[in-house]
Amino acid sequence: MTDTERLQTLDQQHVWHPYTPTDDYLKTKPLVIDHGEGVYLVDSEGNRYLDGGSSLGVNIHGHQRPELNEALAAQAAKVAHTTLYGMTHPGAAELAERLVRLAPEGIDKVLFLETGSSAVETAMKMAYSYWVFKGAPQRNKFVSMTGAFHGDTMGALSVGQMTILKNFYQPLLRETSAFAQPYCYRCTLCQDNCTLACADTLEEVLEREGDQVAAVLIEPRVQNVSGMIVARDGHLGRVAEIAKKHGVLLIADELGVGFGRTGKMFACEADGVTPDILCVGKGLTGGYMPLAATMATAEVFDAFRGDGKMLLSGHTYSGNPLSVAVALASLELFEKDDVVRRAQEMSVILAEELAKFRPVPHVGDIRQCGMLAAVELVEDQETREPFPWDVGVAGRITDRCKELGLIIHSAPNDTIVIVPPLAMTDEELRTMMGILLQATRDVVGSLAS
Numbered sequence: 001m002t003d004t005e006r007l008q009t010l011d012q013q014h015v016w017h018p019y020t021p022t023d024d025y026l027k028t029k030p031l032v033i034d035h036g037e038g039v040y041l042v043d044s045e046g047n048r049y050l051d052g053g054s055s056l057g058v059n060i061h062g063h064q065r066p067e068l069n070e071a072l073a074a075q076a077a078k079v080a081h082t083t084l085y086g087m088t089h090p091g092a093a094e095l096a097e098r099l100v101r102l103a104p105e106g107i108d109k110v111l112f113l114e115t116g117s118s119a120v121e122t123a124m125k126m127a128y129s130y131w132v133f134k135g136a137p138q139r140n141k142f143v144s145m146t147g148a149f150h151g152d153t154m155g156a157l158s159v160g161q162m163t164i165l166k167n168f169y170q171p172l173l174r175e176t177s178a179f180a181q182p183y184c185y186r187c188t189l190c191q192d193n194c195t196l197a198c199a200d201t202l203e204e205v206l207e208r209e210g211d212q213v214a215a216v217l218i219e220p221r222v223q224n225v226s227g228m229i230v231a232r233d234g235h236l237g238r239v240a241e242i243a244k245k246h247g248v249l250l251i252a253d254e255l256g257v258g259f260g261r262t263g264k265m266f267a268c269e270a271d272g273v274t275p276d277i278l279c280v281g282k283g284l285t286g287g288y289m290p291l292a293a294t295m296a297t298a299e300v301f302d303a304f305r306g307d308g309k310m311l312l313s314g315h316t317y318s319g320n321p322l323s324v325a326v327a328l329a330s331l332e333l334f335e336k337d338d339v340v341r342r343a344q345e346m347s348v349i350l351a352e353e354l355a356k357f358r359p360v361p362h363v364g365d366i367r368q369c370g371m372l373a374a375v376e377l378v379e380d381q382e383t384r385e386p387f388p389w390d391v392g393v394a395g396r397i398t399d400r401c402k403e404l405g406l407i408i409h410s411a412p413n414d415t416i417v418i419v420p421p422l423a424m425t426d427e428e429l430r431t432m433m434g435i436l437l438q439a440t441r442d443v444v445g446s447l448a449s
Contacts, residue, residue: 004044007032031402036063039421039428041407050432052401052408054419057224057256058287061333062423068288071329075322084112084319091324098331099280099293102265106274108298111311112291112319116255117151119279119292120217123251124155125313126277126296127215130249133303143205143248144217147181149225150253159217162226162412177205177213181223182231185365185376186384199238206246215249215277220267221369224256227415228374230367237271249276249300255292256372259283260340260422263347263370276300286330289323343371343422346429350420353433360437361444362393373418374411375440387414393443400439406432416440 001009008030017025032044039062040048041055051059061068075091082089096110111126113119124142131139144150148161157165158173161181166173180189180198189197206213220236223229236252243250252275257267261283264270268278277300281292304311317323333339347370357363357375364378377394379387387393394410401408411417416436420429 038062059421060283060286075325092319104274109301114290116281117153117156120150121155122294139214145181147226210246217251227411240273251277260343288326291323377414406435
């Protein structure tokens with residue numbers, strides 16, 4: 001038995017994998033990732049794969065970036081962990097100030113957490129507590145977009161609107177309401193002449209339920225997990241305007257779209273919106289350590305002042321010094337490498353490469369916002385009829401990509417999601433898209449035969 005085979009056996013005997021069909025996985029020979037090199041992942045057999053999903057959206061600067069390695073080691077030589085309960089440490093204070101400077105104007109306070117799900121869940125608790133302290137405890141309901149994914153802790157699942165998760169966990173979840181997602185390709189509201197009618201459906205919800213609603217949650221510009229659903233310009237502004245009109249807090253979940261992914265440091269900048277509460281994470285540490293943050297305006301924070309009031313929420317590892325240290329080093333690299341400008345330049349190349357998919361049979365829709373993109377496959381291009389779910393077209397394409405040296409992921413509706421590391425060179429980006437194009441053609445060709 002080789003070492004790879006030994007690890008595969010141990011894994012299948014003992015490791016339970018998230019969002020992975022159990023029996024299908026146990027029939028495979030799992031890929032064992034040994035290390036990373038820049039924008040590549042290298043398995044235990046020495047095979048190299050382009051990290052086309054940025055390791056679920058977190059890889060910004062590349063694997064094994066010396067500056068991040070050094071920051072982590074330097075902090076480990078000081079203290080690996082200390083609590084933020086009633087005290088602080090240098091990194092927490094410095095990082096909070098840096099994030100406030102980068103965030104939309106008006107965001108003033110930062111609460112550190114470990115994961116995106118916990119950042120959203122904390123934002124919900126923050127919004128509810130705000131209204132309790134304002135004397136309106138009946139405002140305990142939340143509204144989010146159809147197709148939304150905000151994480152998979154119980155509160156985050158409640159405001160998520162992805163059908164498969166919502167249906168399965170429904171008995172455990174709180175009641176929430178939804179307004180229409182900006183899914184232009186499958187829109188039944190505007191008839192291919194966008195008037196942002198999807199955003200206006202929020203008005204209907206808040207007119208009916210507004211006095212019970214604590215906050216509206218939105219993924220600005222792009223709904224990531226549901227298939228890179230890209231909103232038109234002005235969509236976020238319209239949603240913010242409606243929420244403000246009804247006196248409801250706005251929570252912007254930037255976990256999948258922040259840190260340069262959409263061509264701005266934060267996606268809210270595109271429509272000039274300052275949310276009441278902002279959730280950030282994923283790329284915050286460049287993929288090195290778990291760290292997220294729930295940020296808020298001074299107005300929200302001030303509701304927690306006086307009479308012993310406090311936010312009844314927090315975790316043991318909130319603001320872990322190792323995570324914070326590497327986050328500070330990551331933000332230094334954003335300036336040093338001019339990452340946001342570089343992402344804007346690469347988005348032009350990505351658009352050129354995406355255009356090559358248009359003549360391919362069964363390619364229905366191509367979506368892009370900055371360095372986030374998707375290719376949606378359909379059975380019938382004219383009617384936009386999707387493939388039956390059991391055909392598994394997107395899964396076949398991602399499997400073929402792996403054979404060709406690219407790790408990439410799929411989303412609902414047979415959609416391939418494209419989330420390249422922002423450290424990619426032009427050549428690496430073109431190579432990545434070339435592999436995806438070949439894999440798509442190969443699979444489409446096999447369907448025809």
